[in-house]
Amino acid sequence: MSRPLRLIFAGTPDFAAESLAALLASRHDVVAVYTQPDRPSGRGRKLTPSPVKALAQEQGLPICQPVSLKVPERQAELASHEADIMVVVAYGLILPRAVLEIPPLGCLNVHASLLPRWRGAAPIQRAIEAGDEESGVTIMQMDAGLDTGDMLLIRRTPISATTTAGELHDRLASLGGEAIVEALDALSDEGLDATPQPEAGVTYAAKLSKAEAELDFTRPAAELAARIRAFNPWPVAWCALGNDRLRLLMARAASIAPGEAPMPPGTLLAHGADALRIACGEAGDQVLEVTRAQLPGGKPLAVSELLKARAERLAPGIRLGHTDEEATA
Known part of the structure; x- marks a missing residue:
């Protein structure tokens, strides 16, 4: 068996925490966690850590919470972790090209749709709203576009006539954790074929309001x-x-x-x-x-x-x- 991969994890909400938990239980080594700065929450507007930060703290992992990754100092800090790869799940910050090129194996994203359908901010909700009969997760090699990178692995799940966004969110969060571990295992061993996204069937999942x-x-x-x-x-x-x-x-x-x-x-x-x-x-x-x-x-x-x-x-x-x-x- 080839060596475990050193990885940086970048994510913020509950959906991302599921993938982090799966990675922590895998043979791969999470060397740093990036997440959004603490936000005011609740009636008292108390600064509250993200679900990803809370999990990282429990595990004693190094945590970084930059406001931006566009400045050279933050990029140098990220490079100092000497990771093989970066896994990004609902992070909430744009990764400039310079960051995408730091890890030797690039940056992988866990996206909650069957790309190229439902690129963008709210793929879970828009799939149900549109009456789609299935959804899933796509493990994607990130590039500078909006969810436009090559696809490495796809896992599917049905949407029934009673499926809510909350139920589909939880199912896809779990599926995403399984899929990213499977993808990293394959990359570490025999490798994975990258498939360009087809031009036909592209849709965009606008942010909810x-x-x-x-x-x-x-x-x-x-x-x-x-x-x-x-x-x-x-x-x-x-x-x-x-x-x-x-x-x-x-x-x-x-x-x-x-x-x-x-x-x-x-x-x-x-x-x-x-x-x-x-x-x-x-x-x-x-x-x-x-x-x-x-x-x-x-x-x-x-x-x-x-x-x-x-x-x-x-x-x-x-x-x-x-x-x-x-x-x-």
Whole structure:
């Protein structure tokens, strides 16, 4: 067996910490960890270390938290670790070409999509929102572009009609850890073939914003159901309920019941056994069935439980997405 690789790890959130944990359990040697500077968090806005930093501290690893890697002093510091390779997972800093060229084996990235689909900031959420039937992780040789490097290894996982972004995140984080260890093992032994990304099929996963979370019930039911799952756990889809917000956490598209007349989009229809039924589509002739939701000041609940506790707030005929005055006008 060839020697273990000396590696620098660069990452910040929980997703990256999964890969770091897998590398620490492997035969390879993590010689330094790079992560974002501590950020204010919580009500007290106390400076809080990233999940990657917390794990690195537990393991007694050297930790670097530069604001930028563009300055020569920081690049020299990185080179001083004499690593064979650098592994980058959701780090949050741009790596200039000079940094990419420091490790002899370059820099590898664990990307949460099946490249070239969903390059960019939010591949997990955009895959669900678009109705993709599968996702996965790609181990990529980094270059100066945005997720444009050659692919070294791909691992796939299905997306079902009930998969949320939170569930897919956790599954891909674990899969990413397994995949990066597999890739490093292969590079250390017999090597890995690099495959250029095809030009066909490129899509970009734009960063999520809170403004996207408000639902427009004139949109098709299947689109809204996918968006609700994609935005769970953040930023969480919502609609106006009078002057409050109703948060929607799980939903499915359904057909309008036989003999049921189309209603204005956003109208609460007769409840199902386990779901709020909301008229949607441009003509109000489609139905969104919401099976998990959260009222202001309450906990996320299955709709069957929510109706037992607060049925008066969710009576059929109420118009969501409008004020009470508009709903009764």
